[in-house]
Amino acid sequence: MTTMTGSRPQLSPAARIARMHRQGKLTALLLFLPPALVLFTLFVIWPIFNAANLSFFKWSGYGAIDNFVGTQNYQRLANHSVFHQSLWNSVKLILASLFIQIPLALTLALLIYKKTSINTAFRLIFFAPYILAEIASGVIWSFIFDGDFGVSGQIATALGIEPFYILADRQFAFLAIITVVVWKYFGYHMMIFIAALQAVPDDLIEAAEIDGAGRWQKVFYVKLPLIMHAIKLSAFFAIVGALQVFDIIIPLTNGGPSNSTHSIVSYLYTYGLAQLNVGYGAAVGVVLFILCMVTAFSYRRLAMGKGGAL
Amino acid sequence: MKSFCLGAATVLGLTLAGSALADDVRMLAIEPNVPEGRQYYLDVAKAYEAEKPGTKVQFDFLDDTSFKSKLPTLLQSSARPDAFFTWTGGVFAEQAKAGVLKDISADFTDADRKNYSPSGIQSMSHDGKLYGVPMYAASVVLWYNKALVEKAGVDPKAIKNWEDLLAASKKIQGAGIVPIVMGGKDKWPIALFYGQLAARIAGTDGVAAADKGENEGFNNPAFIQAGEALKQLADIKPFQPGYMDTTQPKAAGLFGDGKGAFYLAGNFLVGAQAQNSASGKGLGDDLDFITFPAVEGGKGDPADTFGGVNGWLVTKDAGKSTVDFLKFLTNNKNQTEGGRLKIWLPIGTDAQSGIADPRLRRIAEDLSKAPHHQLYLDQMLGASVGAALNDAAAQIVTGDISPEEAAALVEEAREMR
The missing domain is CATH 3.40.190.10 (Periplasmic binding protein-like II)
Structure with a gap:
């Protein structure tokens, strides 16, 4: 894709504009670029700079923003044990997404990617959690985990054992959240894989069969290499998605017990917005933004090859 | 999002x-x-x-x-x-x-x-x-379930100070009954105990002084003592199982269903315990209350209200x-x-x-x-310090931090305010 533009002779900016005018592109540019540029600046660029600026102030959300505190918000952040825990939780979510969610999605996609009516039914079932709103999933699962009236409580009663309150337990509460996150999003990745698998040419698989490839050989030497681009893309979504988990945590644990289950975003919400430390929240937002950007760019560089091509 | x-x-x-x-x-x-x-x-x-x-x-x-x-x-x-x-x-x-x-x-x-x-x-x-x-106004009192305390052989009217409440909790627990129902997931129900204890020990003047940062602020011995008293209670393990995954409304319902003997809450509990109970009726006439017990040597007037x-x-x-x-x-x-x-x-x-x-x-x-009406501490202190106080109370109860650390946590938030 990039070779075409690369081979063009260099033109001066004025000559370029003149050429665009001849080709009728200039009118289109003047007509369509400003609205997009204005919206993008207003809703993306400006808030980013605004938040970065705000992170050097102490501001409760009321009154003028005039209490400049330098890097105090960042120092607090660096020393706050709950923030460390939130970072670690986000790392755990990333690992779970990469090493549990994606393999699960891939396995299921391989099982049901062929177009049959039973497969369609399964696809629908597996995709259903993704359609549900995050907040609704959180509420539903909080009922499931409820040891008094919920499903887990009923199972415990039926088995005649003491009910177990997983969301009240520091050690296991985050495991419950990981379970829900995997449950919620594996269907999405599965769909990406199914689309990619359906695009694998049948003749290649046939050729492999004629060459005597077994079932596993077909998977590992034909199908997986051919959908590697989809796997890389999926992994990218999984990482960025894991950094942004919020709506599921709030109804499940609200960050508790003892602030042990916050993600970066729920930490931002709790300590920044809910407690009216807007400047502090902005500092968390800046850190999250940098993390996302570093992840995105380094992932493109490392996994997606030159120029971000898949 | x-x-x-x-x-x-x-x-x-x-x-x-x-x-x-x-x-x-x-x-x-x-x-x-x-x-x-x-x-x-x-x-x-x-x-x-x-x-x-x-x-x-x-x-x-x-x-x-x-x-x-x-x-x-x-x-x-x-x-x-x-x-x-x-x-x-x-x-x-x-x-x-x-x-x-x-x-x-x-x-x-x-x-x-x-x-x-x-x-x-x-x-x-x-x-x-x-x-x-x-x-x-809302005023916090210690609600009890008449039938359950009678069954355990405890006379709630005789609970005058903190030691009495600790002893009663142990006795109720001995009778196989949950002493206190708690909505720990929301944290502030735990902080009601912490705040009430602080008001009894430091007095309303002491709380106001700490808010202003006088006498070492919340590092003042009175607040550490409040944390220690709360820890004494938590050490008995008086709350129902899974209390840290119980919201306040659910806890009110559990209390209304007779799942525990005591419940610390404001006057709103009369309605809430009935509405959130499985039966929809709550405890009816079995519901009664005593005022929050005094703390021996505390500066707060036992007739002060809190809410x-x-x-x-x-x-x-x-x-x-x-x-x-x-x-x-x-x-x-x-x-x-x-x-x-x-x-x-x-x-x-x-x-x-x-x-x-x-x-x-x-x-x-x-x-x-009441000579004084102490405002809920989390309301009085404002959003960030209030949240730190609620966090501190919850973590004393779960045993994650000591009363000294809890006081330091609140004071740190106050200094940042």
């Missing part, structure tokens, strides 16, 4: 749609605890509109959390309501300082003020200026009708009706007569006789 944005957009839409003609009154309220609450507001609005033709009164309702997080933006925009609900305390002080409120001192004559309890008027004032109208003061703050640029409507909303008739409906304990000086429930009447009487 998506649903959060959607909610914000809805509110914005609501407020823009209602942004108003000349002298209409737009009120922003929190979703009432009881269904009658909502209807009550709408009825009062209708009655006012009938009395003052041409004026429209509109109530918008938001749940607690959205209310608190959206208010700052809303108040500083042109879509702000004319008056909004308040828990008073630190957040109110912040709003008054930011200049988003209207000084209504001149609209309230001495005769007007006489209709409200002095502590109510005090709570709505900042730097000697009146910014709002008090409507009701909330709530009302309405008027925003800058609000029309004349707003104050007029607030006076109407809190007049004797409407206050008495609110008390009769068990929505709240009226703060009007003459509005106790409507309270039919003998328990609520007793709470109201104790409240009016």
